[in-house]
Amino acid sequence: MHDRTPVLEFRGINVHYGLVHVLKDLNLTIYPGELVCLLGGNASGKTTTLKTILGMVQPSSGDVLIDGDIVTGDSTTQIVSRGVTMVPENRRLFNRMTVRENLNIGAYLRTDRDALEADMEHIFEMFPRVKERLNQKAGTLSGGEQQMVAVGRALMAKPRVLLMDEPSMGLAPVLVQQNFDIIEQINNDGVTVFMVEQNANMALSIADRGYVLLTGSIVLEDTASNLLANEDLRKAYLGEVE
Amino acid sequence: MTHTLEQIDAPASSTPSPVDWSKVQKWGVLGGLTMSFIAAIGMVTALDQRLIISPWLSLGFLTLLWIPVVFGIIAATEDAETPGVAGDRDVISGLVTGLLSGLFFAFFIVIIDAFDLTDIFRNLGPKLVELLTFGRGVGVAAALWIISCGLLGLLGGTLKIAPRMARSMIGAAAMSVVGVALLEIIVTDITQGLRIEFVADWIYALNGGLTPASALVIAAGSALFGLRSDGSTLAERRLERMNLDPEVRFRKNVVAAVLTILAVIFLPMILGGLTNDLLANVGLFILMGLGLNIVVGSAGLLDLGYVAFFAVGAYTTAVLTSPLSPFYTPGWTLNFLSLEGAAVITIVLIMAVIAGVLVGTPVIRLRGDYLAIVTLGFGEIVRILFLSDWLAPYFGGAQGITNVPSAGLGPVEIRGTSSQAMFYLIAAFVGAAIYVAWRLQASRTGRAWTALREDEDAAEAMGINTTAAKLTAFVIGAIFAGFAGMIFAVKVGSIFPSSFKLLLSIIILVIVIVGGMGSIPGVIIGAVVLIGILGGPTQQGLLQEFGQFKLLIYGALLVVMMLKRPEGLWPNVRRQRELHQDEMSQDAWLMEESSQDKDGDS
Numbered sequence: 150m151h152d153r154t155p156v157l158e159f160r161g162i163n164v165h166y167g168l169v170h171v172l173k174d175l176n177l178t179i180y181p182g183e184l185v186c187l188l189g190g191n192a193s194g195k196t197t198t199l200k201t202i203l204g205m206v207q208p209s210s211g212d213v214l215i216d217g218d219i220v221t222g223d224s225t226t227q228i229v230s231r232g233v234t235m236v237p238e239n240r241r242l243f244n245r246m247t248v249r250e251n252l253n254i255g256a257y258l259r260t261d262r263d264a265l266e267a268d269m270e271h272i273f274e275m276f277p278r279v280k281e282r283l284n285q286k287a288g289t290l291s292g293g294e295q296q297m298v299a300v301g302r303a304l305m306a307k308p309r310v311l312l313m314d315e316p317s318m319g320l321a322p323v324l325v326q327q328n329f330d331i332i333e334q335i336n337n338d339g340v341t342v343f344m345v346e347q348n349a350n351m352a353l354s355i356a357d358r359g360y361v362l363l364t365g366s367i368v369l370e371d372t373a374s375n376l377l378a379n380e381d382l383r384k385a386y387l388g389e390v391e
Numbered sequence: 392m393t394h395t396l397e398q399i400d401a402p403a404s405s406t407p408s409p410v411d412w413s414k415v416q417k418w419g420v421l422g423g424l425t426m427s428f429i430a431a432i433g434m435v436t437a438l439d440q441r442l443i444i445s446p447w448l449s450l451g452f453l454t455l456l457w458i459p460v461v462f463g464i465i466a467a468t469e470d471a472e473t474p475g476v477a478g479d480r481d482v483i484s485g486l487v488t489g490l491l492s493g494l495f496f497a498f499f500i501v502i503i504d505a506f507d508l509t510d511i512f513r514n515l516g517p518k519l520v521e522l523l524t525f526g527r528g529v530g531v532a533a534a535l536w537i538i539s540c541g542l543l544g545l546l547g548g549t550l551k552i553a554p555r556m557a558r559s560m561i562g563a564a565a566m567s568v569v570g571v572a573l574l575e576i577i578v579t580d581i582t583q584g585l586r587i588e589f590v591a592d593w594i595y596a597l598n599g600g601l602t603p604a605s606a607l608v609i610a611a612g613s614a615l616f617g618l619r620s621d622g623s624t625l626a627e628r629r630l631e632r633m634n635l636d637p638e639v640r641f642r643k644n645v646v647a648a649v650l651t652i653l654a655v656i657f658l659p660m661i662l663g664g665l666t667n668d669l670l671a672n673v674g675l676f677i678l679m680g681l682g683l684n685i686v687v688g689s690a691g692l693l694d695l696g697y698v699a700f701f702a703v704g705a706y707t708t709a710v711l712t713s714p715l716s717p718f719y720t721p722g723w724t725l726n727f728l729s730l731e732g733a734a735v736i737t738i739v740l741i742m743a744v745i746a747g748v749l750v751g752t753p754v755i756r757l758r759g760d761y762l763a764i765v766t767l768g769f770g771e772i773v774r775i776l777f778l779s780d781w782l783a784p785y786f787g788g789a790q791g792i793t794n795v796p797s798a799g800l801g802p803v804e805i806r807g808t809s810s811q812a813m814f815y816l817i818a819a820f821v822g823a824a825i826y827v828a829w830r831l832q833a834s835r836t837g838r839a840w841t842a843l844r845e846d847e848d849a850a851e852a853m854g855i856n857t858t859a860a861k862l863t864a865f866v867i868g869a870i871f872a873g874f875a876g877m878i879f880a881v882k883v884g885s886i887f888p889s890s891f892k893l894l895l896s897i898i899i900l901v902i903v904i905v906g907g908m909g910s911i912p913g914v915i916i917g918a919v920v921l922i923g924i925l926g927g928p929t930q931q932g933l934l935q936e937f938g939q940f941k942l943l944i945y946g947a948l949l950v951v952m953m954l955k956r957p958e959g960l961w962p963n964v965r966r967q968r969e970l971h972q973d974e975m976s977q978d979a980w981l982m983e984e985s986s987q988d989k990d991g992d993s
Contacts, residue, residue, distance in 0.1 A: 205848075225851050229853070230854060237852055241848065241849035242846075243849065244846075245845055250841075253838065254839075254842045258853075
C-alpha cells in the first residue's frame with residue numbers, strides 16, 4: 150500500500166535528558182497524507198518525540214528523516230522551512246500580540262509574502278471567529294478561540310506535515326469534537342498530521358493509524374480500527390473501566 | 392479607572408460613608424515616616440541654602456512640605472469612585488492625614504532634640520534641630536509643625552474635591568513657581584544667550600530663588616494658563632490623539648517632527664554653553680538608551696553589562712587617536728570628512744560587533760535572571776581588563792588614556808569643550824539611531840524579537856532562529872553603545888576605567904524602564920528626565936542641588952514607576968495595552984471573588 154517515500158521517519162531514535170533515557174530505540178514511519186496519532190500516558194515521551202522531529206531536542210543516536218533525507222542535527226529553522234510545523238501543547242500563542250500578528254509570525258519563514266493575504270482568507274473561512282478577533286490580543290481569547298488561532302498560525306506556514314501536541318487539552322467537551330473535525334478537514338486538504346493525544350478514543354476515531362508509547366518505547370502499532378478494538382489497550386490506555 | 396481591593400470591600404451605600412480611618416492612619420503615619428526619613432538623610436539641611444522664594448521658602452523645607460499635601464490627596468482619593476459622597480469626608484481625610492504626619496514629625500523633632508544621635512545618624516544633630524525648630528524652642532516648633540501639616544493635608548483633601556479647573560490652576564501655579572525657581576541656572580543661561588539678562592535679574596533674588604513679587608507674577612500667569620486648558624490629563628490627551636483620523640494624526644506627527652528638527656537646529660544657537668552641554672549629555676544617554684532598548688525592550692534580554700560596549704567604543708577611539716597610545720598613527724583623528732576618520736569609525740564599529748558577539752555568544756542560551764547575572768559579570772570583566780596592569784601598556788591601567796584629540800568635520804574642529812558643536816555632533820548620531828531603531832521595530836527582525844520576548848519556545852517552533860535573533864539584538868545594541876563611547880572619548884578627551892562602572896549600565900536601564908520599555912520616544916523622555924533633570928553619574932543635571940541624593944531619587948522613582956505606571960512615562964502602545972488588560976482582568980477577578988463572597992454570606 151505504501152510504496153511512496155515516508156514523509157517522516159524515525160530510525161532507532163534514542164533521546165536522553167541528562168541520565169534519563171526518554172526515548173528508547175524509537176522507530177516511526179509516516180506516509181504522505183496520513184493522519185497518525187501517538188498515544189501514551191504521562192511522561193511516556195510523546196512531547197519529546199515531537200520536539201525531536203522539530204530539532205528542538207537532539208537525539209543521542211538514531212536518525213530523523215524527512216522525505217527520505219536525514220535531517221538529524223538540523224536546526225528547527227531548517228526543519229520548519231522543510232514544511233513541518235507544530236501546534237504546541239497548550240497552544241502557546243504570543244498572548245500579548247494581536248491575532249493578526251500571531252498569524253503573521255506563523256508565516257515567518259515564508260518567502261512568498263504576496264500569497265499571505267489569500268492564505269489568511271482561507272483560515273478565516275475555516276475559522277470565521279478568528280476574523281472577528283483579528284485585532285484583539287491573543288491572550289484575551291477564550292480557550293476554543295485560542296486553539297483556532299494556534300491552528301491558524303501553524304497553517305500560515307503552509308505545512309506539509311502538521312505536528313499537534315495534545316490539541317484537545319483544556320478544551321470544553323463540545324469544542325473537542327469540533328477540534329477533531331477541523332483536524333480531519335486539514336488532513337483531507339492533503340496535510341499529513343501527526344498528533345499526540347491523551348484522548349485516545351477521539352483521536353483514533355479520526356486517525357488512520359496509531360502508535361502506543363510506554364515509557365519511551367513503542368509497544369503497539371496498528372491501524373486505528375484495530376487499536377480501538379484491542380482489549381488490552383482499551384483497559385490500559387483508553388481509561389475504560391469494566 | 393483603577394479599583395483597589397479596599398474599594399470593593401467598602402460597602403457601596405447611598406449615605407455618605409464614614410472616613411476610611413485605616414487608610415488615613417496608614418498614610419498619616421507613612422507621611423510622618425517619610426518626612427522624618429528625608430530630614431534624617433540630610434536633605435533638609437543640605438538644601439536649606441537653596442531658596443525657592445527668597446527668603447521665605449527653601450528647597451530644603453519644600454522636600455518636607457509636599458508630603459502632607461500629596462499624602463492628604465492620596466488618603467482622600469478613595470471616595471472618588473463612590474458617587475454622591477465627595478465632600479466632607481475628603482476634607483476630613485486630608486486634614487487628619489496631615490495632622491497625623493505632623494504629629495509623627497513633631498515627635499521625631501522632640502526625639503532628636505532630646506537625644507544626640509549624631510554618632511549613628513550623622514545628620515540628626517543640633518543643626519537639624521535648630522533648622523526644624525526655627526530657634527523657638529521645641530514645644531512651639533512641634534505645635535507649628537502639627538498645625539501646618541494639618542493645614543497642608545487639608546489643602547490636599549480640598550484639592551481632591553475642588554473642581555477640575557481650580558485644581559489645574561493651582562497645580563500649574565505651584566509647578567511653575569517651583570520649576571522656574573529650580574531652573575534658575577538654565578533660565579539665566581538662556582536669557583544671557585538671548586541678551587535679555589534683565590529678565591533673569593528681575594525674576595531671581597540676589598541670593599537665589601524667586602523674589603516674592605516674581606513668584607506672584609509667575610503663579611498668577613501660570614494659573615491663567617491653567618484656566619485656559621480644559622483640565623484634561625496628559626493620558627486623556629494621548630488617547631484623544633490615538634483616536635484621531637490616521638491622516639490627521641500623520642499630518643500632526645509631521646508637523647511635530649519638523650518643529651523638533653528645527654528646534655534641534657536652532658536652539659543650540661540661542662542656548663548658553665551650560666545648557667548645550669547638558670543637552671549633549673542627554674543625547675549621549677539617548678544613544679545608549681536606544682541601543683539597550685533594542686536588547687531589553689524589544690528582544691527582552693536583560694543585559695546588565697551594557698556599559699562594556701560603551702567602554703569598548705571609547706577605548707578603541709582613544710587607542711587609535713591619542714598620541715600617548717602605542718597604536719597611535721600620526722594624523723589619525725575622528726575627522727568625519729577624512730579617510731582616517733572613516734577608518735576610526737569603521738574600527739569602532741568592528742570592535743563593537745566583535746564585543747557584542749564575544750559577550751553574546753556564551754550568554755545567549757541563558758534566560759532571564761541568569762542572563763542578567765552573567766552579563767553583569769561580563770560588564771565588570773571588561774572594566775577590570777582595562778584597569779589591569781597586564782594590559783596597562785596598551786590601555787594605561789588606572790591612568791587611562793589622555794589627550795584624545797577632538798573630532799572634526801573637514802576643516803571645522805569639533806572640540807569637546809565647545810558644547811554647541813558637540814551638541815550638533817551628538818544630535819546627528821541620535822537622529823540616525825532613532826531612524827535605525829524605528830525601522831528595526833517594524834522589520835521582520837523586529838517581529839521576531841517581539842515573538843522571542845513573548846515566548847521563546849513557541850518562537851523557536853515557528854522557525855525563528857532564536858540564537859541569531861538574540862545575537863543580532865546584542866550586536867546592534869553594542870554598535871549603538873560603541874558609537875556613544877566614541878563620541879564620549881572625543882568629548883571628554885581622556886578615558887579612565889572608572890568612567891565605565893556598573894552604575895552606568897544600571898542608569899541606562901533605568902532610563903529605558905522609566906521611559907517605557909520598547910518605546911523610542913520613551914527612551915528620549917527617560918533620558919531627559921533622568922539625565923537632563925537629575926543628572927548622570929558624573930554629569931550635572933538641571934537640579935544640581937540634588938546631586939548627592941541622585942541615586943536615592945532614582946531608586947524612589949523606579950519603585951513608584953513600577954507600582955503606579957509600569958508601562959513607563961511614554962509607553963510603547965503595545966505594552967500599555969498589555970498592562971492595562973492585565974489590570975482589568977485582575978480587577979474583574981477580584982470583583983467576581985467579592986461578589987461570590989457576598990453571595991455566600993447571604
